[in-house]
Amino acid sequence: MTQLTETRTDLARHDADSLAELLRRCHREELLPLARRLGVNPHGLGLDHLATNIGRTLRRKGSSGFANLFRGGQGPTYEAVLERLVRKAGMVPGADAERMERALMEWVLRKSWEAMEDEERQVVWADLELVGPVPDDGTEALETARQSLGGRFAWNLARLTGFGAASVAGFALPLLMPIAGCATLFYLSRPNDAEVLPAVLEVGRLRQQLRHRVTVGVVGSPSSGKDAAIGAIFGLDTGNVNPVAGSTKEVAILRLPEATSLWVVNTPGMGDIIESVTEEARQVLAFIDVFVYVVNAQGGVQAREQADYAMCQRSGRPVLAVVNKIDTLREDQRDSYLADARTKLDAPEEDFLAAAFDPLPQLSETPIGVDEVRAWLTTHLDELGKDTRELPW
Ligand SMILES: Nc1nc2c(ncn2[C@@H]2O[C@H](COP(=O)(O)OP(=O)(O)OP(=O)(O)O)[C@@H](O)[C@H]2O)c(=O)[nH]1
Ligand SMILES: [Mg+2]
Secondary structure, three states: OHHHHHHHHHHHHHOOOHHHHHHHOOOHHHHHHHHHHHOOOOOOOOHHHHHHHHHHHHHHHOOOHHHHHOOOOOOOOHHHHHHHHHHHOOOOOOOOHHHHHHHHHHHHHHHHHHHOOHHHHHHHHHHOOOOOOOOOOHHHHHHHHHHHHHHHHHHHHHHHHOOOOHHHHHHHHHHHHHHHHHHHHHHHOOOOHHHHHHHHHHHHHHHHHHHHOEEEEEEEOOOOOHHHHHHHHHOOOOOOOOOOOOOOOOOEEEEOOOOOOEEEEEEEOOHHHHHHOOHHHHHHHHOOOEEEEEEEOOOOOOHHHHHHHHHHHHOOOOEEEEEEOHHHOOHHHHHHHHHHHHHHHOOOHHHEEEOEOOOOOOOOOOOEOHHHHHHHHHHHHHHOOOOHHHOOO
């Protein structure tokens, strides 16, 4: 995975623009609402350029045109845009972008609270995942939410004030944003801020989402059972379980329905595809949190599997090796086969399992090993500080 590591360093070096850097870590699809809002045409732009354009546009719109003349059109830093908004809202700028975004989110909630009907407050309260009496006062509501939600406060608030979250935006938008658009922007009193403030809140949401985002990479040789694994583990029908080896030729990025931040990436091998995949896919691969490496019990561990598995391991992320199609091995041969495969991969015992994600009905009526794989995923994602509540088990 040297290429992947290099990609990461390149990204960091690419640009001192902290905003574009953050946006590049998102999936392209996640940036589209923000692009639309800022009038950036995403057509034909890969993730990299889209992130750069959005970043530049937001920074330019967030400052005065006059000042831009002296900056060669680059606009101020994102932090400077935030500072200006925070000051305008009557607060003292925080030490970094995240803190300032959070201050603005809180400010919008507080201001909007005062303009809301009781009924609207109840909906927002429920959306924040809060129960109990709904305070009338915005400051009190904020404090209660902060105390009850603890570590989840920032994320829940961000989902409410951003506009890209599919599940929440439906009612967060009509509730909070128009109010932010009228009442709060009245305080800011700058025409561009009607665009810039919501955009900044959306960036804040994306930042929180990145903290919560879970990307599971499913890697394996042709026909090892990657699509079958995704079906059995996540209940996601890729429609692509296919007896023809090599039917998945591209890196597929799948989002779990219902989930806002759980992604599964289906990757046909590592070594040879890394060269050919698109820029976006390469970046997605660079940000995989955990790998499930699927080995085909029919054919077993050869040089290609050894190289691909080792590449996953070099990423430094947790890697689970799963020998799939275990149903096709005679029971008295399974143990020795598994011991041999584990030795060839040089896989730690605790990161090595056997499974049958799509067994032949005559050999096993139900998939084998799925619970064990799920338990491994939960444990390792927990250890990485990820929010595992969106996992579908
Ligand atoms: N017997 C048995 N067959 C399986 C198992 N898992 C998958 N298969 C079969 O193996 C074939 C390939 O499965 P896929 O899930 O398409 O494998 P893949 O890794 O996505 O394949 P490519 O995308 O072509 O590389 C299909 O015919 C599956 O039905 C298993 O646990 N046992
Ligand atoms: Mg496939």
